[in-house]
Amino acid sequence: MSAPQSESKFSFEKRWHPELKRFGHVQVSTFFLEHYHHLQPYPLTYEEAMFIIHLMQYKWGADAPFPAYATLAERMHISVKTARRLAASIQRKKYLVRKFRTGQTNVFEFGALMEALASAARNPDILKKSPLSKKAASGK
Numbered sequence: 001m002s003a004p005q006s007e008s009k010f011s012f013e014k015r016w017h018p019e020l021k022r023f024g025h026v027q028v029s030t031f032f033l034e035h036y037h038h039l040q041p042y043p044l045t046y047e048e049a050m051f052i053i054h055l056m057q058y059k060w061g062a063d064a065p066f067p068a069y070a071t072l073a074e075r076m077h078i079s080v081k082t083a084r085r086l087a088a089s090i091q092r093k094k095y096l097v098r099k100f101r102t103g104q105t106n107v108f109e110f111g112a113l114m115e116a117l118a119s120a121a122r123n124p125d126i127l128k129k130s131p132l133s134k135k136a137a138s139g140k
Contacts, residue, residue: 003015010076012025019100019112022078024057026053026056026057026105027056028053028056029117031116031120031121032049032052033049033131035117035120035126035129036048036049038120038126038129039095039116039117039120040116042094042095044090044093044095045089047086048086048090050095051072051076051083051087051090051123052090052110054067054072054075054111055067055072055108055110057075064099064107064108064109064110065107066104066105066106066107066108067105067107067108068103068105069083069084069087069105069106070083087106087108090110090113094112095112095113095116096103096108096109096110096112096113096122097109097110097111097112099114
């Protein structure tokens, strides 16, 4: 029988600090972290990548997240105007679709970003750029 998750050497508590667990955490693809700036045809900036990570705080399953711009801005310590600009920039790159809803927050769909990442993950030229990607490609 394996050790409970909290006792695993890979547990959140071992990677960060036990006190931080109660605040939650966001699951982020290592491939995304390593290659957001290599996406084709439009690489993401680090600000756009951070915006996406903050959006992921509100993606709890298959449904698209729908946080308010004010919430994202507060968490990122930026203005609401800057949060809107980041979303618009990612949308111009065709990685994000904002569905406007009257009297409610926008829905942020980034299926196109996931497809772009999956396509990049199959690209041998992209895989050559990272030791961790090489490791995953070899199946080790």
